[in-house]
Amino acid sequence: MILDRIITRDRIKIGLSDLDKWTVIEDLADLIAAGDENSDRETLIEDTLEREDKGSTGIGSGIAIPHARTAGVTDLIGALGISKAGIDFEAEDGQPCHLIFLILAPAKESTRYLKALSAVACIGKDEGLISRLTSASSPDEAISILGEVESCNP
Amino acid sequence: MSTSPFETILLHVEASEAGLVAARYAIALAKVYGARLHAVYVVNEKMLEELLSAKVFVEEEEVDLERDLEEDGRRYLSAVERLAGEKGVELATDLAKGVVHREIVDKATQLGARLIIIGEIEEPMSRRDAFFDEGEMILRLAKCPVLTVKGDDLVRSLYDSL
Numbered sequence: 001m002i003l004d005r006i007i008t009r010d011r012i013k014i015g016l017s018d019l020d021k022w023t024v025i026e027d028l029a030d031l032i033a034a035g036d037e038n039s040d041r042e043t044l045i046e047d048t049l050e051r052e053d054k055g056s057t058g059i060g061s062g063i064a065i066p067h068a069r070t071a072g073v074t075d076l077i078g079a080l081g082i083s084k085a086g087i088d089f090e091a092e093d094g095q096p097c098h099l100i101f102l103i104l105a106p107a108k109e110s111t112r113y114l115k116a117l118s119a120v121a122c123i124g125k126d127e128g129l130i131s132r133l134t135s136a137s138s139p140d141e142a143i144s145i146l147g148e149v150e151s152c153n154p
Numbered sequence: 155m156s157t158s159p160f161e162t163i164l165l166h167v168e169a170s171e172a173g174l175v176a177a178r179y180a181i182a183l184a185k186v187y188g189a190r191l192h193a194v195y196v197v198n199e200k201m202l203e204e205l206l207s208a209k210v211f212v213e214e215e216e217v218d219l220e221r222d223l224e225e226d227g228r229r230y231l232s233a234v235e236r237l238a239g240e241k242g243v244e245l246a247t248d249l250a251k252g253v254v255h256r257e258i259v260d261k262a263t264q265l266g267a268r269l270i271i272i273g274e275i276e277e278p279m280s281r282r283d284a285f286f287d288e289g290e291m292i293l294r295l296a297k298c299p300v301l302t303v304k305g306d307d308l309v310r311s312l313y314d315s316l
Contacts, residue, residue, distance in 0.1 A: 051215070054212045054214065054215075055209070055212045056209075057209075057210065059208055059209050059210055060209075065210055067210075092209050107222070110169075110219055110222040110223050110226050111168075111169045111170070111198075111223065111226060113219075114198060114201055114202070114205070114219060114223070115201075117205055117210055117211075118201050118204070118205060120210075121204070121205060121208045121210050124208070
């Protein structure tokens with residue numbers, strides 16, 4: 001449930017046409033910056049790319065989770081890009097990523113940030129969810145599917 | 155033999171507003187029933203480890219976040235100590251690490267707690283939600299009664315009236 005609260009329909013882009021992970025991150029950052037006047041686009045991109053430099057966030061199964069705790073946002077926030085063709089995110093399994101979740105939080109939001117990342121990682125364990133999300137034809141449909149996802153940790 | 159139904163109450167402290175609402179209610183119950191109150195915050199170490207093994211985190215991130223979660227825990231436990239102190243209720247605190255519901259249930263058993271108090275459990279949207287919520291897991295696995303606290307205004311007025 002946490003994901004459908006932090007990723008609103010205006011922060012979902014269906015049919016990503018970017019060629020590489022760097023432009024995807026910028027595209028998703030634009031969605032966040034456009035709808036949140038408290039965010040700082042340059043800072044959040046810089047911090048996300050800095051994290052990406054330490055290791056790819058392509059976790060396999062067609063999912064990437066670029067993320068950062070950053071002063072560029074004032075609350076836990078996320079955006080989702082969907083690409084049917086897939087984007088090379090230098091993922092662990094070498095496969096292209098179809099679902100790219102940008103998850104950002106200010107430094108103080110440790111607990112909710114952890115839950116949000118865990119919920120996205122959980123999607124990677126469910127082929128059915130991945131397939132339904134990749135096939136979503138509208139942000140509303142994607143939001144509805146995200147509403148079913150919660151941490152799968154315990 | 156004690157006449158109090160709750161000699162020892164265990165409070166699960168969460169780093170959230172809901173956690174502080176639960177804390178106020180636990181303090182009120184402990185005061186009214188003369189119970190010992192034990193507050194426990196658990197760093198979700200299992201979730202950190204899973205995110206590291208899933209390659210979501212690099213090691214440096216896991217270490218940083220674990221440190222920050224511990225700081226959150228200490229901050230919230232201090233806040234609960236202040237609230238308890240305001241009402242003259244003695245409080246013991248613990249900062250644990252591990253699987254949240256397991257740590258809470260085990261600690262309650264170890265202390266011989268007769269009641270576990272947790273914050274509000276959000277309405278699940280699916281069976282998956284219900285199964286994987288830490289609060290739900292405490293409800294299912296606890297060996298003693300569990301009370302989930304809701305109603306911020308009600309709890310505040312109860313706490314203030316003490």
